[in-house]
Amino acid sequence: MSLRAENLTVIGRLANVSCSLERGGITAICGPNGAGKSTLLMALAGLLSADTGRAMLGEERLVSLHLKQRARRIGYLPQSADIAWDVTVRSIVELGRMPHGDSAREPVDTAIAALDLEAFEGRRALTLSGGERARMLLARVLAGEPEWILADEPLAALDIAHQLTLLAHLRRQADGGSGVVIVLHDLALARNHADRVIVLDEGRVAADDIPQRALSEEVIAKVWGVAARWIGEPGAQALVSDLSV
Amino acid sequence: MNRAALIFGLLLVVAFPLSLLAGKVWIDPASTPNAALILAEIRLPRSVLALIVGAGLGAAGAAMQGYLRNPLADPGLFGIAPGAALGAVTAIWFGLTANAFVLPLFALVGAGGAMALLAAIAGRSASGLGRGIALFTLAGLMVASLAGALTALMISLAPNAFAMSTIVLWLNGALTDRSWQEVIIAAPLTLVGIVLLIVAGKALDALILGEEVARSLGIDPRALLWLLIGGVGLTVGAGVAVAGIIGFVGLIVPHLVRPLTDGRPSQLLVPSALAGALLVLVADSVVRVLPLVTEIRLGIALSLLGAPFFLYLLVRMRRGWA
Incomplete structure (x- = not known):
C-alpha cells in the first residue's frame, strides 16, 4: 500500500509536493537546510496537516485515519531525542507497543535483539552513548511493527561505524517488506544506500529518482550551489567538492 | 502494585492509627474520657481529610511533572489553586462563613473558573508542533498571576481587620477543626480527579520522548490536556476548598517516589498519591504535637519543611549533572 503526498502545500515550507512511495525499499529525502525535508516527513507521518493537498496511505487520508490505527502503521523517529525521564532502555522500547495497547514481550524482545541491545535493556536510557541511544530509539519504532518507518536524520551525530550499523538495520527492515523513509544530510550515504532519493529545494521537489540520477553532479550544483563530483565505485562513492567555487 | 506503592501503603497503615492518637493530648483509648467521641468526631475526620488532600496533591504533582516533562513542575502552575483560593477569599470577604459549606463551594467555583479559563485557552490552542504544552503552561x-493579584486586591480592600486576618490565616492552609462535612465535599471530587490522572498515565509515558513522538504513538494531545485539567482541577480544587493553600507537597512527593520506581510517569501516580497522603498526615500530626501556644499552620509547616528539603534535592541534582 503506497504512502503518497498529493500536491501538498504547507505555507512557507512546502509548495505543491507530490510523491508516491512503495514499501520494500529505502527512500532518502535530501535537500539544503530549510528545504522542507522534515516538514514533508511529518506530513507523511500524519503529524502535520497541510494547507492544501493531502497525504494518503493507500486510499485513506492520513489526517482522517484513527490516531491509533495510523500509529500502528506508521512509525516515526524524530530528529531530536530528548528523553525526559531516566527510565530503562526496555521501558523506552516498550513505548513502541502503545498504539497496540499492549506491551507484548515478543515484538519488544525481537526489536531489542535486532538492534543488539540485549546487554542494555535493564540500563537507564540516559547512561547510553550516542550510538546506543540511536539504536534504542530505532528499536522503539521497530517494536510497534509498523508498515512504514519514517526517520528524521537518524544518522546525524553518529560516527561512521554506527551510521553503517543503523543503515544495515534499516535495510533489513526494507528487505523484510517495510517502507523506510529517511531524511539524510549526507549525500554520499543517500547515494550509496538509498533505493530512491527525493531532493527538495525551497519546498519543491527538485528531483525524484534513483540515487544516481537524483543526486547527479548537475542536481547538486543546481540545488546546493556546490560544484562537486562523485568518485569511487558505484555503491561506495564519495562526493568531493572544489572549495574554490 | 509496584514497590513504591507497597512501601508508602505500608507506612500509611502504620502512620494512620498513630496520627489518630497524636495531639496536644495523646489519646489512650482505654483511659481517656470520651475517647471514642474525640476520635470519631475530631481526630478521624481530620486524619481522613489529611489523607484525601495529600493524595490529591501528590497525584497532581506527579501528573504535572510528567506532563510538563519537568521535575520542577508543581500543580500550582495551572493556576487552579490560586483560583480556588480567590473563591474562598471572596466568601470570607463577604462574611459568608457561617454555613460550613459556603466557603468550600466558593473555592470550588474559583477552581472551576480557572479550569474553564484554561479549557477555553486549550480549546483554541493549536494541537501540537511542540509549542502546545509551553503555550499552555504560560x-x-x-x-495564577491574575487570581493571585485579585486575591491580594481583596486582602488590601478587606472590610475590617478581622476579615483580613481570617483571609491571611486561611490562605496558609490548615486542617484544624475540620469535620466530616469537609470530608464529604473533598473525597468524591479528589477520587474522580485521581482516577482521571491515572487514566492519563499511559499518555504521560508517551511524552517521555517528547510531544511529537507521543502524537506519532497515537496520543491525542487535546484529550490528554482535558484529562489533566480535569484531574488536576478536581484534586487541587477540592484540596484548597477544604484545607486552603498547602504548597510543596505536589512538588516534593514525586521526587521521593521516583527513585523507588523505574521513572515512568504512569508508575508514579498511585505511589505519589499514597506518599502525598503520608506526608500531609505526618506533617499535620507533627503540628498538633509541637508544644506551642498556638498550633502552627500546616501550610507554613510544610513550606518550612519543604523548602530546605527541596534545596537539598537541587544540590544533589546539580552534583548528578556535574
Whole structure:
C-alpha cells in the first residue's frame, strides 16, 4: 500500500509536493537546510496537516485515519531525542507497543535483539552513548511493527561505524517488506544506500529518482550551489567538492 | 502494585492509627474520657481529610511533572489553586462563613473558573508542533498571576481587620477543626480527579520522548490536556476548598517516589498519591504535637519543611549533572 503526498502545500515550507512511495525499499529525502525535508516527513507521518493537498496511505487520508490505527502503521523517529525521564532502555522500547495497547514481550524482545541491545535493556536510557541511544530509539519504532518507518536524520551525530550499523538495520527492515523513509544530510550515504532519493529545494521537489540520477553532479550544483563530483565505485562513492567555487 | 506503592501503603497503615492518637493530648483509648467521641468526631475526620488532600496533591504533582516533562513542575502552575483560593477569599470577604459549606463551594467555583479559563485557552490552542504544552503552561501561569493579584486586591480592600486576618490565616492552609462535612465535599471530587490522572498515565509515558513522538504513538494531545485539567482541577480544587493553600507537597512527593520506581510517569501516580497522603498526615500530626501556644499552620509547616528539603534535592541534582 503506497504512502503518497498529493500536491501538498504547507505555507512557507512546502509548495505543491507530490510523491508516491512503495514499501520494500529505502527512500532518502535530501535537500539544503530549510528545504522542507522534515516538514514533508511529518506530513507523511500524519503529524502535520497541510494547507492544501493531502497525504494518503493507500486510499485513506492520513489526517482522517484513527490516531491509533495510523500509529500502528506508521512509525516515526524524530530528529531530536530528548528523553525526559531516566527510565530503562526496555521501558523506552516498550513505548513502541502503545498504539497496540499492549506491551507484548515478543515484538519488544525481537526489536531489542535486532538492534543488539540485549546487554542494555535493564540500563537507564540516559547512561547510553550516542550510538546506543540511536539504536534504542530505532528499536522503539521497530517494536510497534509498523508498515512504514519514517526517520528524521537518524544518522546525524553518529560516527561512521554506527551510521553503517543503523543503515544495515534499516535495510533489513526494507528487505523484510517495510517502507523506510529517511531524511539524510549526507549525500554520499543517500547515494550509496538509498533505493530512491527525493531532493527538495525551497519546498519543491527538485528531483525524484534513483540515487544516481537524483543526486547527479548537475542536481547538486543546481540545488546546493556546490560544484562537486562523485568518485569511487558505484555503491561506495564519495562526493568531493572544489572549495574554490 | 509496584514497590513504591507497597512501601508508602505500608507506612500509611502504620502512620494512620498513630496520627489518630497524636495531639496536644495523646489519646489512650482505654483511659481517656470520651475517647471514642474525640476520635470519631475530631481526630478521624481530620486524619481522613489529611489523607484525601495529600493524595490529591501528590497525584497532581506527579501528573504535572510528567506532563510538563519537568521535575520542577508543581500543580500550582495551572493556576487552579490560586483560583480556588480567590473563591474562598471572596466568601470570607463577604462574611459568608457561617454555613460550613459556603466557603468550600466558593473555592470550588474559583477552581472551576480557572479550569474553564484554561479549557477555553486549550480549546483554541493549536494541537501540537511542540509549542502546545509551553503555550499552555504560560497560560496557566497567567491565570495564577491574575487570581493571585485579585486575591491580594481583596486582602488590601478587606472590610475590617478581622476579615483580613481570617483571609491571611486561611490562605496558609490548615486542617484544624475540620469535620466530616469537609470530608464529604473533598473525597468524591479528589477520587474522580485521581482516577482521571491515572487514566492519563499511559499518555504521560508517551511524552517521555517528547510531544511529537507521543502524537506519532497515537496520543491525542487535546484529550490528554482535558484529562489533566480535569484531574488536576478536581484534586487541587477540592484540596484548597477544604484545607486552603498547602504548597510543596505536589512538588516534593514525586521526587521521593521516583527513585523507588523505574521513572515512568504512569508508575508514579498511585505511589505519589499514597506518599502525598503520608506526608500531609505526618506533617499535620507533627503540628498538633509541637508544644506551642498556638498550633502552627500546616501550610507554613510544610513550606518550612519543604523548602530546605527541596534545596537539598537541587544540590544533589546539580552534583548528578556535574
